[in-house]
Amino acid sequence: MHTLALAAVLIGVALGGARATPMLLVEADTGKVLEQQDAGKPWYPASVTKLMTVYVSLNAMRQGRVTGDSLFTVSALAASQSPTKMGFGVGTKVTLDNALKMLMVKSANDMAVVIAEGVGGNLPDFIAEMNDTAEALGMSGTHFENPNGLPDKEQYTTARDLAILARALIFHFPEHEMLFRLPAIRLGKVVMRNYNRLIDRYPGADGMKTGFICASGFNLVATATRDNKRLIAVILGAPSAVARTEQAALLFEKGFQPSWSIFGAASPTLEGIVNVGGTPTDMNVCNRKRAVAAAENEDDNLYNQGPSTSSYAVSAAIAAGFSKGEGAALLQNLPPSMPPVRVFVGPAGTAPATQDEALGEAKTSAAKPDSGKPKQKTVAVTPGSASKDPAKATISTAPIPAPKPAAKPAVATTTMPAAAKPAAAKPAKPAASPKPAADAKPKPANTTAAASGAAGQNDPLTFGPPPPRPGT
16 A cells, blocks of 8 residues: 555556656557547657557568578668667668667667668668558557658657557457567677566566657657456656666556546547647757766666765656665565567577677678768757658558458458557648658558458457467
8 A cells, every 4th residue: 555655656656747648648558548648749760660560560571571590781870870779780780670689679770770770671671661550550640751860850759559569469460469579689799678678677577668768758658467457558758767667666566456547437548549640749858058078878877886976867857756676665676577589680590609700790790981971969859761662662561450451461360359440530741851752652551350350340449358368
């Protein structure tokens, strides 16, 4: 009771202040909304973009277009991406499986481009598939211009849409659930910890992804499970890494209380949230008073340098009414759920000595001068540069069956149990430079389960029981 009472007090501080930013708490199995604030408001996604990069990649694996052992090459474009990144030299080979782990734990921007070019054939085709998939899932307030979430005026989403994506990942690809809860990876002798500080710190936390750019603030999509109840929390625009972690923990703590909902018995579902459109809010985090160069790894400064640190994460957290001590009320150092997972460069199946040799070569090539390497600015956003080429957008697989009959079998054979229909009105896109007309771009394939024979029989946009987990 003491913990719940303290959680209620802290939630009031966290979510009831003057800085109203989007947040959402949803039951994963039913799609029922337990609490929400501005969940249809447009926001810059930052690195939570990578959840869609993972979705498209896992779907390509299911289709047989690639495998986890598919070997991709670090291109000059990939190597030029701004941090956070692995920093491998041009020409380095990485399997899709290793690239996905680096993407989810290190939030490596270069690996996002490596994956996009490897899975999609080229970057525009992959981005087109990201947008096709978002449309098929009902993410009506989302648009992508790159696979890693680096600043772009035309890359935006909503808390509602991110919850839809999280549910799709959970129920369409349950066999890959471990990818979203890896506490750390080990590359050679270096251990890299997941930026999602809920993992192994909040009891029951089991995914998903953090994000940060100056314009978005600190974002988080997180999941947690207790007593067979799984929740999804979305926090957008938190003032610091520690604040987003605490806010999510506080939401989870409320959501796990029996029969709790701010809406009572009339809890809406995700389909009841309307994406309002408009221009995303610019948080301008990096230009605020006393701020230093904020980055995705700000919580490294907080947790690795001790209580005397004066990093931006600490000063912003204190200013917002949070502190490391308050966070400890719900967060604790739990026993590691698993040891750091080994990742490597080069093909799968090679001996560790060969992997270490390949890693040395990747580091050597990366150490060569590169005058064209861009760095992330403290300016909020930069104009979008990823234009879709309709002629190249040949990958238009829709992993979500639509309620229309079709000859092809459904790609995503696992049915998502609850509703997440698009809002009635498509939100207006932020102003941007003209782009090629997208009318010629192939739309996502409309598919149904071949065995059903009836339109909409396995439509994941309808309510139903959760799918069985593999092996059950």
